[in-house]
Amino acid sequence: MTDPAQLPRHLRRIGRVFVDESMLDSPLARRVRDRLAGTTHADIPWIAVPEGQDRVECAGRDEQALYLKEYKGRFLRFCPGTRAYHCCGYRIIHIGENCPMACSYCILQAYFQDRVLKVWANQDALFRELAEGFGADRTSRFRVGTGEFTDSLALERLTGYSRDLVGFLADYDNVVLELKSKVVDLSWMDAATRTDRVLPAWSLNAPAINQGQEFDVSTLEERLTAARTCAEAGFRVCLHFDPIIHFPGWREGYAEIIDRIFDYVRPEQIAYMSLGSFRCMPQLTPIIADNFPDAAYIYNEFVPGLDGKARLLRPLRLEQFSFMVERLRRHGMDEQLYFCMESTEVWNEVFGFAPQDFGGLNRRLMDRAFGN
Numbered sequence: 001m002t003d004p005a006q007l008p009r010h011l012r013r014i015g016r017v018f019v020d021e022s023m024l025d026s027p028l029a030r031r032v033r034d035r036l037a038g039t040t041h042a043d044i045p046w047i048a049v050p051e052g053q054d055r056v057e058c059a060g061r062d063e064q065a066l067y068l069k070e071y072k073g074r075f076l077r078f079c080p081g082t083r084a085y086h087c088c089g090y091r092i093i094h095i096g097e098n099c100p101m102a103c104s105y106c107i108l109q110a111y112f113q114d115r116v117l118k119v120w121a122n123q124d125a126l127f128r129e130l131a132e133g134f135g136a137d138r139t140s141r142f143r144v145g146t147g148e149f150t151d152s153l154a155l156e157r158l159t160g161y162s163r164d165l166v167g168f169l170a171d172y173d174n175v176v177l178e179l180k181s182k183v184v185d186l187s188w189m190d191a192a193t194r195t196d197r198v199l200p201a202w203s204l205n206a207p208a209i210n211q212g213q214e215f216d217v218s219t220l221e222e223r224l225t226a227a228r229t230c231a232e233a234g235f236r237v238c239l240h241f242d243p244i245i246h247f248p249g250w251r252e253g254y255a256e257i258i259d260r261i262f263d264y265v266r267p268e269q270i271a272y273m274s275l276g277s278f279r280c281m282p283q284l285t286p287i288i289a290d291n292f293p294d295a296a297y298i299y300n301e302f303v304p305g306l307d308g309k310a311r312l313l314r315p316l317r318l319e320q321f322s323f324m325v326e327r328l329r330r331h332g333m334d335e336q337l338y339f340c341m342e343s344t345e346v347w348n349e350v351f352g353f354a355p356q357d358f359g360g361l362n363r364r365l366m367d368r369a370f371g372n
């Protein structure tokens with residue numbers, strides 16, 4: 001008899017599966033059941049959730065639960081940017097909530113206080129809404145992603161959600177899908193009929209931050225190797241530095257990871273790259289302090305921004321951005337670079353121009369996503 005397969009490390013704490021009664025026989029629930037069979041998690045309890053019950057509980061402090069849910073809200077949304085800063089105009093396909101990994105700086109800790117990983121199992125409703133949204137006018141272009149309230153690929157091994165989405169979107173050449181993650185799962189790749197309509201994306205950080213503040217995620221080398229695999233298969237990739245953290249030795253750390261990128265991919269294989277300095281809603285700081293007592297960066301000098309979030313003092317942000325942009329430019333990066341949620345003044349000081357000079361950030365990124 002063969003030993004049961006291990007799930008990837010970031011999924012091993014899942015101790016039970018909740019399923020809305022209406023979703024028990026959904027294709028997604030059946031698939032998750034099939035994929036758990038033969039693994040060390042084959043016998044975890046499945047619990048049907050009756051209509052009207054809106055809370056489910058994990059058993060212990062270390063346990064996570066998967067919840068396959070019938071979602072009644074809108075699946076296609078606008079990214080919650082703010083008018084005060086230049087926002088990239090991204091659209092979100094909402095496929096679920098919460099993440100099994102643990103990064104000390106993660107905003108999801110403020111959004112979701114439980115350890116329940118929700119996945120919208122009524123995919124038929126999701127695809128209906130997307131067909132209406134994307135099919136109404138095929139000349140309208142959409143740049144969409146799933147990595148806003150969850151990690152795009154964290155649950156892929158069990159759900160195959162991104163693969164389904166990639167397959168569905170093959171009929172919509174007016175849509176580019178970004179799959180943003182901190183783990184490596186490339187099982188969606190063979191569902192892509194057009195490599196120019198999917199943008200696999202990984203977040204990167206300084207090695208010390210990756211090792212000390214990001215848990216159960218892939219290593220930087222694994223992410224970069226995956227980016228190379230995708231680039232060699234004809235996809236363009238996105239790489240994101242967000243949050244950039246101000247810590248002792250930050251210059252050396254970010255220089256090291258920037259230089260490493262180009263051992264794996266060439267600038268022309270990168271569709272775009274965001275740079276965002278650590279910022280957070282005021283209620284997130286005590287949560288980080290509680291969950292990650294070693295996260296000393298939260299005691300840096302912050303000021304409230306126009307969006308109410310605490311941001312690093314501007315001279316320090318400028319120092320971070322100028323250093324990184326200069327280093328990235330030396331490697332041939334140029335139009336790929338943009339700031340996530342920064343002011344015209346910061347753009348001008350670091351880049352020497354602002355989004356209004358090239359027709360707006362949304363348009364720039366749309367053009368880059370579509371390869372124009």
Ligand code: SF4
Nearest residue numbers: 099101102103106182
């Ligand atoms: S991988 Fe992303 S979503 Fe998951 S904990 Fe880290 S920052 Fe949050």
